[in-house]
Amino acid sequence: MEHVSLDGVIQHENGEGFVHGDWTTPYRSPAGLEAVMEAQGDVFDLLLGRRTYDLWTGYWPNAGGSPIGKSINAATKYVATHRPDSLEWGPVGNLGADVIEGIRSVKSTDGPDLIVWGSSTLTSVLLNHGLADEVVLMVYPVLLGRGKRFFSDTADPRELAFVSTKTTPTGVLINTYRHVGALPKPV
Template sequence: MRKIKILAHISLDGVVQAPGGREDNSDFAHSGWSMRYSNKATGEGIVAAHGSKYDLLLGRRTYDVFANYWPKAPSGAIADGFNAAKKYVATHRPDSLDWGPVEDLGTDVVAGIRALRAQDGPDLIVWGSVTVTSLLFAHGMVDEVVLFVYPVLLGSGKRFFTDSAEAWKLELVNSTAGSSGVVTNIYKYAGALQIENAAR
């Protein structure tokens, strides 16, 4: 069975939108908010989080953003890995998937992901794709979450979870603080959040 790992650059108030710049073609005021914290150690941590071999599991918007950037990016561990990885995409327009190797998840995205996860193969890495992330949690198909937490409060922007998402529990596996203030937290999925009744 494959492991599904969700990776995200995230602000202290949960925003994950456009950390590297205006790659999402939006008018988000804080695009590029993570860049001032980039350093060698953070980059090495991001590379390590992917593992030696992986495929990508992406929503259509994130796929399009990546397809516009990574094929033209300078060669490096992330660029080479992304370009070589098989991309599995949730989309209603499979005929327009040009950045390969690529395969659409079909009309039933949950069934498509479930079938992928049951196969033997490399880890499935999710970046961005907040809609896919919510689906994965809702159907218990998350194995690991790696959050690169930046010491910024953005106030607005797309968040890691939508307001309609259910509550889930994660268990901290490891936490590492870098010299730039970025904290890398690795969690494993631990199921639905159970609220204990307060003693009366």
């Protein structure tokens, strides 16, 4: 699941020349929150890159009063990191030294859905290894021009099949796609 501008930017924090932090705020609405909650469900686990985990640790543990905050705080956080001993916000699950095998192991259990928020580097890896079942993009009616993109220029081309879309009153499109695989080569 990812918040994305029309030109593919997902970055939300200022820094590294990016000055448009928190660009999603004017487009938030109760209908949008309801659609996000419906897309992720009430019970899920999280797969996060270390940077996203560290950023979220500064916010979500103190935002447990909202329905989304309660769900995020209750979720087991599986973090792709070389420093698992320093993970304090839990519950936390260990992916092990081989992140791909760790994710395969988590996905093979009968646990709740595993959702990735943010963690753009991890998203490309999941798609490249066939470990992403769906991609949910919340597309905002803005062009940001620069910033971290949903996929890097080095990501493998992928094919996605359209599943559904919802529109919020503020113009955000919540598009769901099923991962198909590598983009077929033209004949």
